[in-house]
Amino acid sequence: MMAPHHQAIIFIILFLGLVIFRVPVAFALIISGFAGLASLIGMMPALALLSRSPMEFAASWELSAVPMFLLMGTIVAKSGIADALFDFFRLLFSRLPGGLAIATNFSCAGFGAASGSSLAATVGVGRLAVPYMERFNYDRGLIGAVCGCGGTLAALIPPSIPFIVFAILTEQSALTLFTAGIVPGLLTAFAYAGVIMLRCALNPSLAGDVREESNNGDHHDEDMKSVLFRLWPITLLAIIVIAGLYGGFATPTEAGGLGACTALSIAVLRRSMSMREFYEAVSETAVTTAAILIIAVGASVLTAYLAFAGFPSYVGQLLSGSDASTLLFIIAMSATFLLLGMILDPLGVMLLATPIFLPAVTAHGYELVWFAVIVVKFIEIGLITPPVGLNLFAAKSLLPPEYPFSGLIRAVFWFLLAEIFVMSILLVFPQLSLWLPNLLQT
Numbered sequence: 001m002m003a004p005h006h007q008a009i010i011f012i013i014l015f016l017g018l019v020i021f022r023v024p025v026a027f028a029l030i031i032s033g034f035a036g037l038a039s040l041i042g043m044m045p046a047l048a049l050l051s052r053s054p055m056e057f058a059a060s061w062e063l064s065a066v067p068m069f070l071l072m073g074t075i076v077a078k079s080g081i082a083d084a085l086f087d088f089f090r091l092l093f094s095r096l097p098g099g100l101a102i103a104t105n106f107s108c109a110g111f112g113a114a115s116g117s118s119l120a121a122t123v124g125v126g127r128l129a130v131p132y133m134e135r136f137n138y139d140r141g142l143i144g145a146v147c148g149c150g151g152t153l154a155a156l157i158p159p160s161i162p163f164i165v166f167a168i169l170t171e172q173s174a175l176t177l178f179t180a181g182i183v184p185g186l187l188t189a190f191a192y193a194g195v196i197m198l199r200c201a202l203n204p205s206l207a208g209d210v211r212e213e214s215n216n217g218d219h220h221d222e223d224m225k226s227v228l229f230r231l232w233p234i235t236l237l238a239i240i241v242i243a244g245l246y247g248g249f250a251t252p253t254e255a256g257g258l259g260a261c262t263a264l265s266i267a268v269l270r271r272s273m274s275m276r277e278f279y280e281a282v283s284e285t286a287v288t289t290a291a292i293l294i295i296a297v298g299a300s301v302l303t304a305y306l307a308f309a310g311f312p313s314y315v316g317q318l319l320s321g322s323d324a325s326t327l328l329f330i331i332a333m334s335a336t337f338l339l340l341g342m343i344l345d346p347l348g349v350m351l352l353a354t355p356i357f358l359p360a361v362t363a364h365g366y367e368l369v370w371f372a373v374i375v376v377k378f379i380e381i382g383l384i385t386p387p388v389g390l391n392l393f394a395a396k397s398l399l400p401p402e403y404p405f406s407g408l409i410r411a412v413f414w415f416l417l418a419e420i421f422v423m424s425i426l427l428v429f430p431q432l433s434l435w436l437p438n439l440l441q442t
Contacts, residue, residue: 341382
């Protein structure tokens with residue numbers, strides 16, 4: 001008779017097969033997880049577990065931070081609170097090769113600090129940046145790639161929704177994970193900027209025929225002063241959220257609620273948001289939250305089965321039993337997250353693969369905080385990796401319909417090279433992720 005942990009491989013393959021045949025990820029998770037439980041413990045116990053386990057996970061108090069940060073991000077995007085952020089970086093980098101693209105990249109990082117959502121950052125900043133870059137004849141592939149890849153920075157720059165979910169899965173402090181994401185997030189942003197500068201220096205036609213915003217002297221200074229004055233809404237919002245989190249005044253859930261209320265108050269004071277736009281923001285938040293929760297519920301069913309089958313322990317023992325165990329672990333983990341990221345929703349990747357690799361992480365003596373950063377980085381890469389890179393589709397929606405998707409994928413390839421560089425550094429030097437959390441704890 002086949003061992004339970006070997007049977008688990010069959011049901012994982014079943015799950016992947018259902019996804020390939022376009023069964024929604026949440027239902028593929030539930031079907032494969034329930035089938036595995038029924039085969040292992042019987043139909044009635046499996047039904048009993050199915051009726052209880054998802055509710056227990058979805059009712060987690062910490063998970064309530066997700067809709068709060070999503071609402072804050074959608075209000076920021078729809079009310080134009082972050083518009084001045086793009087103008088600031090546009091003026092700051094105007095004299096560099098590909099200055100508008102670099103400005104878009106760093107605007108996405110700044111927007112991430114006020115939203116926590118990669119898709120919101122891509123669409124929110126892209127709404128401003130795409131018309132501006134097209135005005136200066138930027139290459140459309142570069143435009144889409146910068147918006148799509150820059151948006152992924154919101155997954156690392158706190159507050160981060162993936163870090164909140166990871167904190168729930170591993171019973172870690174969300175605040176510690178937020179802190180750990182700052183250095184890797186900035187490192188990624190500067191790596192992206194380096195790619196943009198290098199490509200535009202080698203091929204100036206990518207950045208159009210005219211150097212954008214090459215103003216000098218007093219006029220440029222006046223523009224910068226005006227933009228700095230208009231930065232107060234996004235600056236105030238960031239200060240309130242960060243002060244609440246790192247000052248110990250608010251939990252992540254409370255900070256998200258405070259941020260959403262502050263964003264709404266600013267929008268009302270500036271009269272920059274209509275009732276219809278507010279309704280759309282609430283509706284989008286509800287839809288996105290529901291999508292996240294149903295995937296989380298499905299993943300809880302499959303992970304419950306894998307736990308019953310002893311599959312995580314089996315993988316942990318397998319990856320810690322070789323003479324080259326550390327290298328094998330890194331290769332196996334990297335390959336698994338990258339392959340799953342190509343075909344699965346990012347949250348599904350985290351919820352499915354994280355419990356499997358946790359025993360091996362502990363066995364190798366790695367910090368869970370470092371593991372959180374690595375997982376989120378792989379999720380970030382999955383967002384821009386075909387065929388299911390969600391940020392690619394979001395970026396494509398910002399471009400003219402006739403522009404081919406293949407052109408966008410070719411442009412994203414250069415940013416994936418930057419990701420390989422950053423991931424290599426983070427894997428070889430774990431202290432880069434741990435330095436800031438350790439500093440703040442001392």
